[in-house]
Amino acid sequence: MIGQKIPxxxxxxxxxxxxxxxxxxxxxxDKTSDDYxxxxxxxxxxxxxxxxxxxSTFQLxxxxxxxxxxxxxxxxxxxxxAVNDAFVMNAWGKAQRLNNVKLIPDGSGEFTxxxxxxxxxxxxxxxxxxxxYGAVVNDGIVEKWFEEEGFCDNGEDDPxxxxxxxxxxxxx
Numbered sequence: 001m002i003g004q005k006i007p008x009x010x011x012x013x014x015x016x017x018x019x020x021x022x023x024x025x026x027x028x029x030d031k032t033s034d035d036y037x038x039x040x041x042x043x044x045x046x047x048x049x050x051x052x053x054x055x056s057t058f059q060l061x062x063x064x065x066x067x068x069x070x071x072x073x074x075x076x077x078x079x080x081x082a083v084n085d086a087f088v089m090n091a092w093g094k095a096q097r098l099n100n101v102k103l104i105p106d107g108s109g110e111f112t113x114x115x116x117x118x119x120x121x122x123x124x125x126x127x128x129x130x131x132x133y134g135a136v137v138n139d140g141i142v143e144k145w146f147e148e149e150g151f152c153d154n155g156e157d158d159p160x161x162x163x164x165x166x167x168x169x170x171x172x
Contacts, residue, residue: 001145006137007114008033011104014086036104037140040076045134045163046117049126050084050092054160060096063165067100073172077102083109083118083129120153134163136172144171
């Protein structure tokens, strides 16, 4: 993975638009890989799903807490991507009270599949999801790679450690 260009895909996002009245002031906005990664050095981390235990208790909150430490190490943004749609990702961000980490919805799993990280999780009723990994991406090129061990379809384990914010920060 190190040295490879990240896949060029279009992400279907929902963004707040104050010109829209009512209780759901959001509109669709397509964003490309270039919108997120071009000209920036970012941390990208992926996880099996929004609102899941490890993701919601440790991984996402700890990236949020350590945001300033990442910024001090020349990281422009921190992105979390999951095979969830924009509605789920926005609700999760709101529930997590995010201010710094940005969520990327990969609803169809296209980015995750092209990264080679799509796994079947039918054994727990999830369908296809992302394997847990982290990366430092510099101007669209993978600079550092942090993949959890045991990549496989319908595995019983969901390891967490290599892609933790603490480990990535330590290796910057």
